Amino acid sequence: MTQPASPPRPAASKSRPADGPSPLRSVAARVDVRTLSLLGVLAALILIGGITQPDSFLDTDNVQLILTQASVIGVVTVGMTFVIISGGIDLSVGAIVALASVWATTVATQEYGFAGILFTAVIVGMACGLVNGVLIAYGRMVPFIATLAMLASGRGLALQITDGKTQMVTVDGVLKLGERDSYILGIPPLVLVFAAVTVIGWLLLNRTTFGRRSVAVGGNAEAARLAGIDVRRQRLYLYLLSGLCCGIAAFLLIVLSGSGQNTNGNLYELDAIAAAIIGGTLLSGGRGTITGSVLGVLIFMTIQNIFALNNLETATQQIAKGAIIVAAVLVQRRTASTT
Amino acid sequence: MAPEPPLLTMSGITKSFPGVRALDGVDLQVQAGEVHCLLGQNGAGKSTLIKVLAGAHQPDDGEITWRGERTVLKSPIAAMRLGIATIYQELDLVEGLSVAENVHLGHEPTAAGFVVKGREAKASTVALLKRLGHAEIDPGTLVGDLSAAHQQIVSMARALSHEVRLIVMDEPSAALDPDEVDNLFRIVGDLTADGVAVVYISHRLEEIRRIGDRVTVLKDGRAVAGGLPAKETPTRDVVALMTGRNVEYVFPDRPVEPPVTEPVLKVRGLAREGEFEPLDLELRPGEIVGLAGLVGSGRSEILETIYGARKSTAGQVVVDGQTLKPGSVRAAVRAGLGLAPEERKAQALLMLESVTNNVSVSSMSRFSRGGWLDRGAERKAAQTATRELSLRPDNPTAPVRTLSGGNQQKAVLARWLLRGCRVLLLDEPTRGVDIGARAELYSVIRRLADEGLAVLLVSSEVPEVLGLADRVLVLREGRVVHTAPARDLDEHRVLDLVLEGSPAS
Numbered sequence: 001m002t003q004p005a006s007p008p009r010p011a012a013s014k015s016r017p018a019d020g021p022s023p024l025r026s027v028a029a030r031v032d033v034r035t036l037s038l039l040g041v042l043a044a045l046i047l048i049g050g051i052t053q054p055d056s057f058l059d060t061d062n063v064q065l066i067l068t069q070a071s072v073i074g075v076v077t078v079g080m081t082f083v084i085i086s087g088g089i090d091l092s093v094g095a096i097v098a099l100a101s102v103w104a105t106t107v108a109t110q111e112y113g114f115a116g117i118l119f120t121a122v123i124v125g126m127a128c129g130l131v132n133g134v135l136i137a138y139g140r141m142v143p144f145i146a147t148l149a150m151l152a153s154g155r156g157l158a159l160q161i162t163d164g165k166t167q168m169v170t171v172d173g174v175l176k177l178g179e180r181d182s183y184i185l186g187i188p189p190l191v192l193v194f195a196a197v198t199v200i201g202w203l204l205l206n207r208t209t210f211g212r213r214s215v216a217v218g219g220n221a222e223a224a225r226l227a228g229i230d231v232r233r234q235r236l237y238l239y240l241l242s243g244l245c246c247g248i249a250a251f252l253l254i255v256l257s258g259s260g261q262n263t264n265g266n267l268y269e270l271d272a273i274a275a276a277i278i279g280g281t282l283l284s285g286g287r288g289t290i291t292g293s294v295l296g297v298l299i300f301m302t303i304q305n306i307f308a309l310n311n312l313e314t315a316t317q318q319i320a321k322g323a324i325i326v327a328a329v330l331v332q333r334r335t336a337s338t339t
Numbered sequence: 340m341a342p343e344p345p346l347l348t349m350s351g352i353t354k355s356f357p358g359v360r361a362l363d364g365v366d367l368q369v370q371a372g373e374v375h376c377l378l379g380q381n382g383a384g385k386s387t388l389i390k391v392l393a394g395a396h397q398p399d400d401g402e403i404t405w406r407g408e409r410t411v412l413k414s415p416i417a418a419m420r421l422g423i424a425t426i427y428q429e430l431d432l433v434e435g436l437s438v439a440e441n442v443h444l445g446h447e448p449t450a451a452g453f454v455v456k457g458r459e460a461k462a463s464t465v466a467l468l469k470r471l472g473h474a475e476i477d478p479g480t481l482v483g484d485l486s487a488a489h490q491q492i493v494s495m496a497r498a499l500s501h502e503v504r505l506i507v508m509d510e511p512s513a514a515l516d517p518d519e520v521d522n523l524f525r526i527v528g529d530l531t532a533d534g535v536a537v538v539y540i541s542h543r544l545e546e547i548r549r550i551g552d553r554v555t556v557l558k559d560g561r562a563v564a565g566g567l568p569a570k571e572t573p574t575r576d577v578v579a580l581m582t583g584r585n586v587e588y589v590f591p592d593r594p595v596e597p598p599v600t601e602p603v604l605k606v607r608g609l610a611r612e613g614e615f616e617p618l619d620l621e622l623r624p625g626e627i628v629g630l631a632g633l634v635g636s637g638r639s640e641i642l643e644t645i646y647g648a649r650k651s652t653a654g655q656v657v658v659d660g661q662t663l664k665p666g667s668v669r670a671a672v673r674a675g676l677g678l679a680p681e682e683r684k685a686q687a688l689l690m691l692e693s694v695t696n697n698v699s700v701s702s703m704s705r706f707s708r709g710g711w712l713d714r715g716a717e718r719k720a721a722q723t724a725t726r727e728l729s730l731r732p733d734n735p736t737a738p739v740r741t742l743s744g745g746n747q748q749k750a751v752l753a754r755w756l757l758r759g760c761r762v763l764l765l766d767e768p769t770r771g772v773d774i775g776a777r778a779e780l781y782s783v784i785r786r787l788a789d790e791g792l793a794v795l796l797v798s799s800e801v802p803e804v805l806g807l808a809d810r811v812l813v814l815r816e817g818r819v820v821h822t823a824p825a826r827d828l829d830e831h832r833v834l835d836l837v838l839e840g841s842p843a844s
Contacts, residue, residue, distance in 0.1 A: 207714070208711055208712055209703045209707045209712060210710055212700070212712065213703075215689070215692065215696075216692075216696075219690065220686075220689050220690065222685060223685070223686055223687050223689060224700070225648070225668055226668060226680060226686055226687060227687070227700045227701045227754065228668055228669050228701045229700070229701075230669060286691050287691050
């Protein structure tokens with residue numbers, strides 16, 4: 001079932017006059033109720049943060065911190081959103097981030113400097129995505145199982161490479177990227193990468209045949225196949241894309257922490273899935289937005305920050321996260337049934 | 340009718356959903372022991388009415404009187420306790436459970452309140468199946484392993500496992516073959532003889548003549564006629580009540596001159612083991628060829644194999660002299676084939692998407708450069724196609740799920756029109772389409788053929804094949820038993836051919 005049970009609708013109930021869409025109306029149509037409610041939640045959180053910790057919360061450093069932390073998981077979430085829209089799931093994102101980050105920070109790789117680290121992180125991410133994609137698209141494995149296997153073996157391989165040790169980065173260019181000196185107009189480069197990934201992801205989903213095919217495969221794979229879409233190849237590309245995003249995220253994490261660790265990206269899969277879901281992506285596929293997912297990430301990061309500033313325990317924070325997921329889904333079901 | 344008070348009286352039932360009044364003051368009166376038929380086009384309100392009766396929907400207004408007492412059916416369980424059982428069109432069985440478990444689902448005989456007495460459940464299931472004339476169904480079989488007809492029997496057994504006084508059957512014959520329909524009617528006869536009332540929903544007028552006592556006709560959420568005698572009311576009158584006009588089927592004229600061009604599609608010895616035997620077929624531009632046959636005669640399988648959705652085990656499909664790669668939908672689409680499948684919602688449409696996205700999905704590369712979509716051009720081209728088929732509403736951004744069945748089918752046709760396809764494969768093109776909208780669909784199909792498309796049509800409604808096609812292939816058990824121009828055949832002849840020599844079962 002891809003749709004919640006809803007009463008039958010008449011064909012004529014929503015016929016609008018079919019004149020050319022005015023620019024204003026098309027903007028209004030795009031910023032739907034869902035996006036507005038997410039923006040509302042974010043605004044409320046900012047208000048709460050501002051009231052409880054008026055000095056520290058709205059401080060430039062703190063805002064930069066929130067956005068920087070959001071960048072890593074945000075890039076992963078963009079890839080995850082595509083996968084979920086296509087009706088799949090990628091449980092291996094955290095493991096891929098870990099594996100890519102340790103592979104890119106081995107002594108051998110670091111000899112090639114900045115380019116070596118970046119290139120390795122991206123290639124390892126894409127290679128893992130390729131394996132996922134081949135297993136799912138051509139090996140006809142269920143995405144849950146295939147990516148679960150990747151999760152296990154990816155983490156294992158990461159542990160084997162590092163032997164459990166933290167691999168410090170010695171390449172200056174990489175370390176510098178995380179420092180205040182490289183901020184552009186006050187914006188950390190990591191955040192710029194996140195912004196770029198978001199914009200490219202949005203364009204890819206909404207303006208290209210790739211995006212349209214992803215939605216079609218997720219909405220109705222059989223219909224997509226009978227319409228002449230190469231469903232398998234599309235699936236392969238989607239997991240490759242998710243792997244690529246993990247590779248980029250791994251690089252961002254290396255910059256952020258100045259190291260590579262096999263414990264990196266722990267539970268990223270859950271955070272990314274949760275962010276996509278509260279952003280309005282249907283877990284069964286066929287519907288979802290990049291905007292929603294990114295807002296989902298920002299909401300989570302803001303909550304985390306507020307809790308930290310107010311010295312609340314991680315435990316409380318996790319309970320709050322869970323409650324927000326439930327609340328978001330309930331609200332969405334409500335709005336879906338009234339529109 | 341008998342002087343005793345009616346078993347069920349529904350009066351002034353009104354039910355609205357956001358944006359639509361599904362029922363508008365409907366009255367329905369059912370006597371014990373009668374077969375009361377409910378007729379109406381899709382969207383007339385039949386489903387809503389029976390859901391109210393089943394306790395699944397609460398009416399906004401109106402009264403329900405059950406055995407002389409006013410009642411409120413506040414839940415499906417409440418309705419069941421009163422003795423109202425509903426057999427829905429889409430069977431609501433759990434495929435992973437056994438027959439006996441399904442029959443007793445929700446009211447299992449238990450010891451100590453939670454331990455299911457399996458043997459008792461099995462024994463009562465056997466008794467019920469026997470009563471339904473299907474003692475051969477093993478209560479231990481998984482429901483998912485049963486045929487559609489047997490699943491329906493299980494569904495009926497489930498209804499009868501309660502103390503039942505009224506059974507609602509929603510198009511029970513839709514998935515059945517003729518001999519299975521006979522058994523269904525025998526069961527209905529037994530039930531009514533025991534004093535059980537049956538509310539019977541069907542599109543098939545001849546069935547209603549055979550088993551119905553009275554007919555209530557719904558149109559646009561209103562009961563336009565209540566309690567008409569089922570056997571005596573002339574068909575013309577019933578159709579007029581349902582549609583508000585006096586025609587049942589109107590078929591467009593055939594072209595005077597049959598096309599003499601080279602065939603665009605040549606099927607040579609195409610076969611799929613276990614499904615259909617080697618088939619030869621030629622299709623010319625401008626020609627509509629019909630495949631007539633029962634469910635299970637291989638009609639849909641043939642279409643899907645030509646289209647590459649199933650992989651052939653022998654033979655070839657040649658389009659314009661080019662042999663298609665077997666089992667490749669993409670090759671077929673590239674060569675100019677288009678399929679409007681039987682299960683429109685499951686196999687063709689992206690229900691959450693707009694009309695435009697549904698129409699353009701097979702031609703996206705035409706509106707893109709390097710993967711970048713020109714959405715303006717896309718919408719314009721899609722709209723040109725939908726306008727040519729007069730799809731309503733004329734709104735390219737409308738979600739396709741809000742369209743009626745006929746317009747959803749037009750969206751599928753528009754997809755192939757936009758793609759510029761040369762051979763159109765239509766599988767049950769009017770399934771789920773209102774009678775009123777069918778005539779329009781027929782003329783659309785004929786017009787597409789007149790414009791040079793070759794059409795291969797599958798339909799279980801013989802009049803449709805005969806009325807629309809130029810040439811008809813009659814199928815029986817995966818084999819073509821007769822080929823003739825449609826004008827040389829009539830319904831009786833086709834039915835004879837379809838049934839002739841089929842092994843008694």
